[in-house]
Amino acid sequence: MSPDQAVYVVDDDAAVRDSMRWLMDSVGLRVEAFDSGEAFLRAISPENSGCVVLDLRMPGLGGLDVYAQLRERGIDLPVIVVSGHGDVPIAVRALKSGVADFVEKPFKDQELLDCVQQALRRDAEQSLQRLRREELTTRYRTLTPRELDVLRLVVDGQANKAIGATLGISQKTVETHRARVMEKMAAGSVSELVRMTLIIESQG
Amino acid sequence: MTLTRGLILFIALLGGVPQVGLAQETAIRIGVLSHRGDAATLRNWGPTADYLSSQLPGYHFTVVPLEFEEVEPAVAYRRVDFVLVNSGMYVDLEVRQGVSRIATLNNRHGEQSYNTFGGVLITRIDRTDLATIESLRDQSFVAVNLHSLGGFQMQWREMQASGLDPWKELAGIDFANTHDAVVRRVLAGDADFGAVRTNILERMIEDGDLAPGSVRVIASLPTEGFPLEVSTRLYPEWPFAKTSATANALAQRVAVALMQMPHDHPASLSGRHAGWTVPLDYQAVHDLFQELGIGPYSKPRFTFDDVISKYRGAFIAGGLMLGLLVLLSGWIAHLNRKLDEAKRGIQSRFELILEAVGDGVSGVDTNGTITFVNPEMVRLTGWSIDELIGRSQHDLLHHSHVDGRPYPKRDCPVGATFRDNRPHHVDDEVFWRKDGSSFPVEYASAPLRDREGKVLGAVIVCRDISARKAAEEEQRRHLTEMAHVSRLSTMGEMASQIAHELNQPLSAITNYAGACIRRLQDDRADRDSLLEAMQLLSTQAHRAAQIVRQIRDFIRKRDPQRGPIEINALVVQTAQLVSVEAGRAGVDIDLDLAETLPSMNGIVIELEQVVVNLLRNAIEAVGHNPTDQRRITVRSTLHTDEVIHIEVSDNGPGMDPTALNDAFTPFYTTKRSGMGLGLAISRRIVEAHGGRLWAEVEAGGGATFHIDLPSAVTEARDVA
Numbered sequence: 045m046s047p048d049q050a051v052y053v054v055d056d057d058a059a060v061r062d063s064m065r066w067l068m069d070s071v072g073l074r075v076e077a078f079d080s081g082e083a084f085l086r087a088i089s090p091e092n093s094g095c096v097v098l099d100l101r102m103p104g105l106g107g108l109d110v111y112a113q114l115r116e117r118g119i120d121l122p123v124i125v126v127s128g129h130g131d132v133p134i135a136v137r138a139l140k141s142g143v144a145d146f147v148e149k150p151f152k153d154q155e156l157l158d159c160v161q162q163a164l165r166r167d168a169e170q171s172l173q174r175l176r177r178e179e180l181t182t183r184y185r186t187l188t189p190r191e192l193d194v195l196r197l198v199v200d201g202q203a204n205k206a207i208g209a210t211l212g213i214s215q216k217t218v219e220t221h222r223a224r225v226m227e228k229m230a231a232g233s234v235s236e237l238v239r240m241t242l243i244i245e246s247q248g
Numbered sequence: 249m250t251l252t253r254g255l256i257l258f259i260a261l262l263g264g265v266p267q268v269g270l271a272q273e274t275a276i277r278i279g280v281l282s283h284r285g286d287a288a289t290l291r292n293w294g295p296t297a298d299y300l301s302s303q304l305p306g307y308h309f310t311v312v313p314l315e316f317e318e319v320e321p322a323v324a325y326r327r328v329d330f331v332l333v334n335s336g337m338y339v340d341l342e343v344r345q346g347v348s349r350i351a352t353l354n355n356r357h358g359e360q361s362y363n364t365f366g367g368v369l370i371t372r373i374d375r376t377d378l379a380t381i382e383s384l385r386d387q388s389f390v391a392v393n394l395h396s397l398g399g400f401q402m403q404w405r406e407m408q409a410s411g412l413d414p415w416k417e418l419a420g421i422d423f424a425n426t427h428d429a430v431v432r433r434v435l436a437g438d439a440d441f442g443a444v445r446t447n448i449l450e451r452m453i454e455d456g457d458l459a460p461g462s463v464r465v466i467a468s469l470p471t472e473g474f475p476l477e478v479s480t481r482l483y484p485e486w487p488f489a490k491t492s493a494t495a496n497a498l499a500q501r502v503a504v505a506l507m508q509m510p511h512d513h514p515a516s517l518s519g520r521h522a523g524w525t526v527p528l529d530y531q532a533v534h535d536l537f538q539e540l541g542i543g544p545y546s547k548p549r550f551t552f553d554d555v556i557s558k559y560r561g562a563f564i565a566g567g568l569m570l571g572l573l574v575l576l577s578g579w580i581a582h583l584n585r586k587l588d589e590a591k592r593g594i595q596s597r598f599e600l601i602l603e604a605v606g607d608g609v610s611g612v613d614t615n616g617t618i619t620f621v622n623p624e625m626v627r628l629t630g631w632s633i634d635e636l637i638g639r640s641q642h643d644l645l646h647h648s649h650v651d652g653r654p655y656p657k658r659d660c661p662v663g664a665t666f667r668d669n670r671p672h673h674v675d676d677e678v679f680w681r682k683d684g685s686s687f688p689v690e691y692a693s694a695p696l697r698d699r700e701g702k703v704l705g706a707v708i709v710c711r712d713i714s715a716r717k718a719a720e721e722e723q724r725r726h727l728t729e730m731a732h733v734s735r736l737s738t739m740g741e742m743a744s745q746i747a748h749e750l751n752q753p754l755s756a757i758t759n760y761a762g763a764c765i766r767r768l769q770d771d772r773a774d775r776d777s778l779l780e781a782m783q784l785l786s787t788q789a790h791r792a793a794q795i796v797r798q799i800r801d802f803i804r805k806r807d808p809q810r811g812p813i814e815i816n817a818l819v820v821q822t823a824q825l826v827s828v829e830a831g832r833a834g835v836d837i838d839l840d841l842a843e844t845l846p847s848m849n850g851i852v853i854e855l856e857q858v859v860v861n862l863l864r865n866a867i868e869a870v871g872h873n874p875t876d877q878r879r880i881t882v883r884s885t886l887h888t889d890e891v892i893h894i895e896v897s898d899n900g901p902g903m904d905p906t907a908l909n910d911a912f913t914p915f916y917t918t919k920r921s922g923m924g925l926g927l928a929i930s931r932r933i934v935e936a937h938g939g940r941l942w943a944e945v946e947a948g949g950g951a952t953f954h955i956d957l958p959s960a961v962t963e964a965r966d967v968a
Contacts, residue, residue: 154762
């Protein structure tokens, strides 16, 4: 894991929180523990990375409420829901709503650790993608309106001649704009440019 | 009537009467018409008297054979209590002496039984000239007796109906007094024909007293369903009747005993009858008497006119003398009878009450020696009257406790009665029977005083309460069973909470153990941190064990034991049991407990169950409130040192006041899960502990459930 990743444990039971810390610590994971959903939501921000281990049944805000508020605030940390016996329907609902994983108590420690590791990897990937998207977005924003028009039509697969006819400019002018777009976006080929556009559009 | 009131009645009755020898059996005499001779009467009817003696303890029945002429005086002078006479004499006695029939005899001929009889006209077999009633004119006639129904009066009626006046148109009438003698005289040719009742010839033949085919029946009538030859109409068989002085209660018992006599009972066999049936209608006999103008309907048959005119003077003088004598003797007889009646009245009323009461009654003197007992006491204990009288009641009936421990005489409440001179009531002891078994008994013992108020002893009125005890036991067992089922059901409803509660320590244990194993595997284990993790792990294992123990305590024991209970501790424990559920629901449970409470006696898991039920209902009720306004309070207080009061109140929406009582009926529920038994069982549990459970709706919303329970102090006072 990357050094800034943490496992955020949210559970109302002190023994469970403490033992989680011990378990994660034994495999070199950093734990930040919270005794309620409210306390966790106060502390967390989009800058944090890692994963969340969330108890489904807690007094006050339950696990699913906490999850919903996280997503509302644009925090996309992978969330592992820990549920008790007999909560399978709730867990299914949780998985459908996008929760990364679901562990039923009583769990095997390895099972939990596997889930956590997987979530952390996913978080790391998401972080990379996030970085790349941010970089592309920055470049994208340097394009002039006319260059943006040309970009959209290129990505649509139109030839220079057709683009010129659509925009009411000469084919040569189209070629000049197209070269500038490729340069600004640091794209080696049209197909790469298409991928970049997809990444940018996938955001939010 | 309560036992105590019954006892007071007895004391009142006993007050004026000196010690009465109830131990002696009361002699009851049955007058039996001796129409076939005294020996036959005693042989035939003695077993019936014995049978009655055996069926009515405390009475000794004897047979008094009576000649025809002796019957009415015996009844009139109360020498007999019951009479068994022919139906004609009975009707006569019914009108004149007020006797009443209580049963009618079922006669027997071979295997057939019948309760009617008739008269037979007989002649010697060779007298073929005598075939019809008309042919009897101017013949000589032997009958049993002027008062014999089947041996004269029936035949008289038939002759009169055929236009033959036996008094005027026969050669003569002679009376032989027994049926057997009539038959013998007809056989001997002393008379041309005779009159006997049905079944006499057959019995004489059976007994070898008469050669078959030696006599013939005259004017035999066809009678459907009647197995014997008969010359007259049929009349109801002999009735068993009580005299007017005989108490109805005794008569009823005799009647019942007679009806219950099996048809093949030895007493029936020796009487050659087939038991007894409900008393028949004797109107046919009344008709006969009216037609003949005899018996109660007799008219002067001849006039004294000639005599009077001839001996007028002497007759008047003699008449006056006679009248005076009759008046005097009548007066004396009347006085005698009154005295006799009064004495019998007192005695029989007293005895009949003692007999009629369904409770055992006995009297003891100041030494505890039994002086009298009633038949119920005999029935209850299995000891006979003779075995009871004169023995120490305590040593005989009350010597040990139910568990076999000896019961010292100085502790006996009966003895205490004449020491402290006041009544004692006991319902938790046993009496011992003759066969060594015991029965739970409720008894009251009251001092018996003479007119000066000096204590003579005590009267004990007791009853066997086995059935009541068994019913109580059964009810208690049923409640225990229901309570157990309800606890299991509660546990079922709480299963997911329980599972969650157990999962917490189990998860923690798994985590700690996993942490230790990984550190050891990776050689990163420092002794101190491992030790710390193991200690934490161990704590969690204990926590899990504690939860399991709580559950087990709550559902265990189908046969829970009574013991002392500390209510405050019980409230704390139950609040803990539902704390998870309460925590999940965001409910605070406040405990407001009295500083000191006396302990009480009861079954702890059942009362725990009551409080758990009330708490869980309250948790559900406040679930309708906003999260931060869910409050339950459990309060314990003490009222007047004797009543422990527990309140469980919530600030939920309360209940519809009309539903307050429904809430306590079984299977009433407003919840989706659960059996709806909680409150019904809770109320029964509290009531079984001598307490009360009720609900009140608070004015500002919310409901309060109240429990009153008797403290051990109250119980101790009640026992003392």
